[in-house]
Amino acid sequence: MNCPYGVRRESQKNMSLLQVRDLKTYFYTDAGVIKAVDRVSYDLKEGETLGLVGESGCGKSVGALSILRLIPNPPGKIVGGEAIFEGKDLLRISEDEIRQIRGNRIAMIFQEPMTSLNPVLTIGLQIAEALELHRGFDKKGARGEVARLLRMVGIPDAERRINDYPHQFSGGMCQRVMIAMGLSCNPKLLIADEPTTAVDVTIQAQLLEVIKELTSRLGTAVILITHNLGVVARHVNRMAVMYAGRMVEVGPSVEVYAHPRHPYTIGLLASVPRLDQPRKERLVPIDGQPPDLIHLPPGCPFLPRCSRRMERCSVEGPELREVGRDHMVSCWADID
């Protein structure tokens, strides 16, 4: 308890905050069963930032929403796995218990700031709600705290804007409100699902800076979902790459960025502009389309688009295996 700050911080960093194991979330539709998330596993340590990347539709949002059990049911259902957070399996605790965690221990902010806020309620009320629910504020006390939070995320003239409605804010400002809401109860984990895709580039950078600055100050772990690898590399400690509902590569972001081991990660990296390399002649997108999640072939789902395919790949799908320190890949090929 009385250890020096730096040491405590160090030991905290090594404690596991969230362990996701074999998470499976399926959607039961008329067309068939969509395996949106299929046996996904990853770990997150306290205060760590994890970037979750992958093409549209690969299951990033569903995977994140599953942790908070916010999957619309029907048609969705979490059919297997566990998500251990602070010693509890989030997928098995009662509805009341998961509500204690939502917005309190784990907060989430979403892709579309404008539609993610209720248009008929003031932003002050929408932030105060969480404070009253989880931190025992009364109406009056919450007001002051809301103003403090709004100032914290850089909203000018915070006191006056408490009674404003979402439509009176720009997209970027709405996302700042969402960030204030997300951090209002000092969560241990903030899940940011593509928080910047709906705003323009300069605002994107500012928002990411706000998230990064505040979460590192508060010691909040972050799962940052994005399809922009450039964003991830600069802002996260670790990186997880998803493809067709599966995890294909996880590792320290520096390592994955410098030495990607999965053909899909290599393809993704080749398709974004990189600052650490001389300007390439041309960006190369990955050929082909992501597979139909209802009719996944046996074997590796990336096979049809893969440049390193082998006979074995069409027979059995590879599992995640360790290829470096804390670096896992699911691919049969040995790529260096």
Next chain:
Amino acid sequence: MTGQYIIRRLLIMIPVLFGISLIIFTIVRVIPGDPAVVLAGPHATKDVVDQVRVQLGLDQHPVKQYLLFIGNIFKGDLGASNRTGLPVTKEIMARLPYTLLLALASILVATVFGVTAGIIAGVKQNSKFDYLSMLIALFGLSMPVFWLGLMLMLLFSIKLGWFPSVGAESFKHLVLPAITLGANSTAIIARMTRSSMLEVIRLDYIRTARAKGLSEKVVISRHALKNALIPVVTVIGLQTGTLLGGAVLTEIVFAWPGIGRLLVEAILSRDYPVVQGVVLVVATMFIFVNLIVDILYSYLDPRIRYH
């Protein structure tokens, strides 16, 4: 929503009512049947009929008649009934409270039952309650008013004797007509509320509310309901307008002394001043209801308030 806006809306009413007065003035004169003939009786001689026509002022040029009609309106005078000779305003004022009472009771019934059923059906989609209430709503939509009125009367007055069948002497007399008149609106409001609820419940901000850890009760009552009710308020307003003017059948079935029945009586006897007066009054109420709806709307939806 400013006072200025409301004043502007009230000013717009003037040309609208002018238009309506012109239309109804024309229509009553275009439909076949001569008021003088009706009033003079089937055996009257041509002389008598002509005399009656002069008495009614119908021998004058239509333009002159219209100008007189409009001029009198500004004096608060809607003319006198052909049949009774009483001022039209008096005839209407004697009947209007009954119509207002019936319409308000009906819309109250329709709103309470329609909104409640719609919310539960929407929140518990595909439940037994959902199926049952929507089935009943379908009945409510397709049932002719007079048939429903007669069936209710048959069951609750004649068989069970719980409520009187005709008349308007007590609160008990109000129950069956109000249910009959409100049935259709109840169904419409219930279906609208349900579909609006279903739509709202899957929007992003509802997910945000859930992600905050709010209980389902708070998510529905605080976050979903207000949004879901915005389109419902419009429907309730329109229904109120319809009920005010559309109580004719119900009033006839239950011998309810409202202006719907007055209108029918007036049309049958070609009582031009009464027909014109009733239509103008109903139109005015309709416009007022719409104004109230718009004001309510702006309280529910801040995006409108600030424009």
